[in-house]
Amino acid sequence: MLVDAYKRPIRDLRISVTDRCNFRCTYCMPLDEYEWIDKKEILTFEEITRLARLFVQFGVEKIRLTGGEPLVRQDLAVLVKKLSALGGLEDLCLTTNGALLAEKIESLSQAGLRRVNISIDTLDAKKFKRMTKRGDLNKVLEGIFAAKKAGLAPIKLNAVIERGVNDDDILPLVEFSREHGFAMRFIEYMDVGNSNNWTSAKLVSKKEIIEKIAERYPLKEVGRDRGSAPSVDYEFVDGRGDIGVIASVTEPFCSSCTRRLSLAYFPRSDMTSSPVCAAALPTKRFRNSSAIPGAAERIAIRRNGSRRSKRRTTTPRAIKKSK
Numbered sequence: 001m002l003v004d005a006y007k008r009p010i011r012d013l014r015i016s017v018t019d020r021c022n023f024r025c026t027y028c029m030p031l032d033e034y035e036w037i038d039k040k041e042i043l044t045f046e047e048i049t050r051l052a053r054l055f056v057q058f059g060v061e062k063i064r065l066t067g068g069e070p071l072v073r074q075d076l077a078v079l080v081k082k083l084s085a086l087g088g089l090e091d092l093c094l095t096t097n098g099a100l101l102a103e104k105i106e107s108l109s110q111a112g113l114r115r116v117n118i119s120i121d122t123l124d125a126k127k128f129k130r131m132t133k134r135g136d137l138n139k140v141l142e143g144i145f146a147a148k149k150a151g152l153a154p155i156k157l158n159a160v161i162e163r164g165v166n167d168d169d170i171l172p173l174v175e176f177s178r179e180h181g182f183a184m185r186f187i188e189y190m191d192v193g194n195s196n197n198w199t200s201a202k203l204v205s206k207k208e209i210i211e212k213i214a215e216r217y218p219l220k221e222v223g224r225d226r227g228s229a230p231s232v233d234y235e236f237v238d239g240r241g242d243i244g245v246i247a248s249v250t251e252p253f254c255s256s257c258t259r260r261l262s263l264a265y266f267p268r269s270d271m272t273s274s275p276v277c278a279a280a281l282p283t284k285r286f287r288n289s290s291a292i293p294g295a296a297e298r299i300a301i302r303r304n305g306s307r308r309s310k311r312r313t314t315t316p317r318a319i320k321k322s323k
């Protein structure tokens with residue numbers, strides 16, 4: 001089993017296939033434009049697959065494809081097909097904003113994708129546009145129902161809750177997910193490097209979210225999946241599904257997390273300059289293995305969000321292209 005410098009087992013691998021996104025969610029990418037990673041820096045599907053195979057050999061059981069928005073990377077189904085064929089991999093899933101899902105679901109499902117997480121912060125089309133700047137709620141709903149029609153399960157819906165923005169959407173989202181058989185996951189609004197003007201006043205805590213839902217639909221806590229998932233899950237007492245809350249701010253779960261790796265596209269030297277990132281590097285045994293000549297230099301193995309926070313900060317570099 002692969003462990004990090006804090007001896008935490010590494011069972012889950014997040015693969016960021018691109019840093020680009022077709023949305024500009026106010027809490028994540030608030031600027032109009034960013035200086036994107038040079039495509040030459042991004043691992044090819046072949047390189048990702050070879051590295052993923054090695055991670056699986058070292059004990060990784062689950063791979064999640066993320067971005068940015070992973071579906072903006074061309075021919076993602078080709079990668080899904082390669083990864084779903086890896087012996088020993090128990091779970092392959094995709095986190096997406098859903099905008100391109102309806103048009104790509106057929107190829108993805110044929111390639112072996114079996115489950116998906118889709119972000120949807122509100123069911124109000126105007127608010128959705130305000131929150132994502134470029135998003136069209138109808139397209140996302142089309143994507144969600146296309147995934148259901150294609151037989152993907154479970155379908156998890158993610159919503160970041162920000163006080164005064166979409167805290168009044170908690171119950172409508174719960175009702176939507178109960179009606180259609182989706183699993184709703186609420187995420188506490190968190191700082192991503194100050195560019196989203198985070199303040200604790202905007203935070204709606206897990207406690208508050210759960211109380212609001214339980215008042216209408218009684219809940220029973222079931223805990224974290226495998227004891228290490230970021231979400232604390234609850235079942236509805238009436239048996240109509242479940243919800244979860246990811247309390248990154250009020251109940252940080254770093255010590256039990258098993259998904260601290262991201263295999264991405266940044267020079268490794270960037271990561272080792274930070275003690276937090278360096279702590280997340282895997283053991284020497286893995287680093288010394290010959291996955292791909294030179295590829296080790298191109299892998300970023302990072303703590304969740306560490307690089308993203310840097311990227312999302314309003315630096316002169318980040319705003320250069322927005323002018």
Ligand code: SF4
Nearest residue numbers: 021023025028068097
């Ligand atoms: S939250 Fe997701 S969809 Fe929104 S800008 Fe960030 S990566 Fe894109």
